[in-house]
Amino acid sequence: MANSAMSAAPYTDRLSLQAKERLATFGVWLALAAGALIIVFPLYWMLATTLMTREDAYSRELILAPPQIIFDNYVNGWNNSPWPRWYGNTLIIVVTSVAGLTLFGLMSGFAFAKYQFRGRNLLFLLILSTLMIPLQVLLLPRFLLVARMGWANTHWSVIGPHMADIFGLFFARQFMLEIPDELLEAARLDGAGEFTIFTRVVVPLAKPAIAVLVILGFSARWNAFAWPLVALTRQEMYTVQLGINYMRGYYFTDFPAVISMVVVSIVPILIMFLAFQRYFIEGIARTGIK
């Protein structure tokens, strides 16, 4: 046993080794905590700005914490624009497209992982290679197409393209590769059809992958900017991100009000992240990267 060498060492050495280890851990903790402070500072500053008066926010003096906490910026920012409508739009778009990308991602990930069919590798490569297309090239032709389909300024114009996701597909496929073939064969021997296998065997097994798809998809769709910016030109159809951009481009910038709406826009995504962190991290660890 490897331990025998350890126990042969003098007691004092082992103690100092332990102490050293503890010291090292403390040092690492200190460094990580310092890093965490730097990372948190912008978020703190965001929040602090929103609780200050306009004068304090634009003050020429350094004011690190609001001298008196006010919520006017939230009230002003919220009343300035139709935010309930924008949140509603975003919710419809995000929920529908995440449902789509999760379902379609699982289906196609399963197909690419567990079936032999003609053109499989070619099609997979084709889809993966679209990752390399910069979105900016697509914006105008895609908008012309969407307009031709009568989808201009509808939720569908954003939902449609967002219902497939390369990362989603890739993750789903990686995950499915790990499902043992024997499991599927056993189901087939029991007389299950392929659809039944998918809904009864694969989907239940893929719960961690679903968690990843939903969470990654949610944050990507919630945060999407460039395509909605082009596709949704009517203010009543705006998403939250477009709303923030709208406020920034407003005649007179009232920055504390803008930032307070930024803070509000981050809250749902933060709750989502904090609530499902565990799935998310486990999901990436399990699916990813072998």
Add this chain to the structure above:
Amino acid sequence: MRKLPKFLLVVALLALMLPGSLAQDATEITFATWGNTTELQMFNDMIAAFEELHPDVDVTILERPGQGYRDQTIVEMAAGTAPDVVRAGFRGDFAFYAHAGGTIDLSPYLEEGFSEDFFPAAWTIASVDGVPYGIPFMTDTHALFYNVDYIEQAGITVPTSMDDCWSWEEFSDMSRHAMDNSDADFGHAALWNGKRWMLFLYGNGGQVLTDDLSESTMDSEAAIETIAWTKSWYDDGLAPFSTSMKLSERADELFINGTIAFFISGSWHLPNLRENMVSQRWDITYLPCTENGVDADLGGNGFAVTRDSDNPEVAAEFVKFITNTENMKYFAEQAFFNPVRYSSLEGLSYPEFNDMMLLFAEVAETVDAHHASVQGLPLFPGIQNIIQDELDLAFVAGQSAEQTAQNIHDKINALLAEE
């Protein structure tokens, strides 16, 4: 898991219903505009009045950010989904949309002599080769805002008439003097773009293009001088770099919080300053000038009807309504702009800042005719972009005035040759 599909169905149905539910029997006119709260309120009032006159018409206002307004409009024109009525600025927008076929000739809807009530410069900008592709609505120009407290601290007196205006050198000196002898960190700043810079160029006797508008004259001595002088604001530390052409901080906010002593911009800041610049006093005066000419910024905008409109007649009627004498006057008074109809000047009185608005009106009269004709070109958006990008390189990236002038010159000529 079993509940999920039903939930999805509901969401999908909701998504389908929302865009469809807007359909109505009445003639629908969509009107896209930018604007601050006051302006939008006034547009809404005008729409209500219009709908009362025309009960069968339903006007929908589409609020858009001023930044990127053109981009959006162009994308929609490309797709054939543009709103019936769009707002267009005095920066070649009218001509650009018209030239590209995005907007329509309004002359069938205008009575004989309709244009006579309008200021010629504004009317010309909204027209292409004499054909009206839009109706101008308002105009604005720049003056010199100053922080009264700082001016007093530094013992500076400002010009009281246009004839007394500071020369460029005097202004730079005053700016430095104010910076050194008051609590200001910087002397001055402008809320820039390529178009606004032209007031100094024409004020120095320069021109962007030749008289027949066929070639660039940006390699002239006057142009190089103007670039060199505006560049010196930054090189000499009078103006903060963050207020260069591609601004990262707004000069109006710098003025409000006391960072700068002088601020070059237009009358639409008045409500903002009244509301937010509370701890210090402020006023306006004339911009610096030269002996070589006189010019003012020609800002402003109006409305055009798009080719995508299904009811161009109604759309034109709406445009005529909001630009009529009463509405134009009312809008100008409330939002602090100058009207572009002679008839709107009668009895024009601003509820506040009346004297300042008179000064702006006085300055606006000095707009150079050639300057105005350049701003009416369909290529002007392109020209403005060139000027703006190159000046930014001069102001913040150390590009020399000569090189900048040459680059602008070459690029504008290339742009003209392309057409």
Add this chain to the structure above:
Amino acid sequence: MVATNPETIGAESARNWRDWWSLNQRKVVPYLFITPTLAIFLVFVLFPIAYSAVISFFKWNGISEPEFSGLKNYLRLLEDPIFWTSLQNTVNFTLGVVPLSMAFGLLAALGLNRPQLPGRAVLRAIYFLPFVISAVATATTAGWIFGDTFGVLNKMLVELGLKKVQWLTNRHTAMMTVVIVTIWVRLGFCMLIYLAGLQSIPPDLVEAARVDGASRWQQFRHITFPLLKPTTFLLIVLNIIYSFEVFDLVFVLTNGGPGYATTVLTVFIYNSAFQTQRVGYASAIGIVFMAIIMTITLIQWRISNEGGRIS
């Protein structure tokens, strides 16, 4: 004559169909499964890109009739200094973001991988937090923090008796600032992927090296890092693609300025198409840009395959 009963035929064909299905469903089903995804890509990605490729041979402002112009857009591209500047900027951005975000991410992951570390979960969450915040929100806040005059950072520098830094208004520092903001965003992602990689390394391997007397650095250098190679490779690929395609953050934070100091290719494409209305030209830039990304990815693929790894 044999009387044919239609019902029998119906039943028979149904049975035939069922037989055929049970024999062949494994061949058909995969196509059914990939159809939605494939359709979406065909309609919303491949069709527009083909359209864009066609437009790249036209002079077009987006509204009026396109005019065929042959290779003119492509030739013009070669002579356009702004194109080369933006390409250079994209490369600089990538060279800044990829190694730094990965190095910091790896450091954080190594630290967080210590089993006895107090507050591990909290720290991990904090490091990852910026990744879930939208680029619009990040850029809006960054512009506020890094502002020359209003920015809290410069106010702090002044308070400490130091000189202000022109974070976003100097052509030499603006790109650095954009890179710093991007690292803030990407660090957590790299950390997370590395953490996953570290956790898949069998602890006995490292333990064995330790017992053999290897120093911490040696353990890392000879055991951990080589075992992380696939993770590193994946991160390089993902980060390069991300960096080349970065748009939202730069567009909102600097819109390419000051001058062209932060004009990356995507911003150049967007501005060419929407602000200067050269849609044909913008398409040509896009096509060239795509070719560049594909070449880089192919080279990476080659390298990874030569390393004995087949995906």
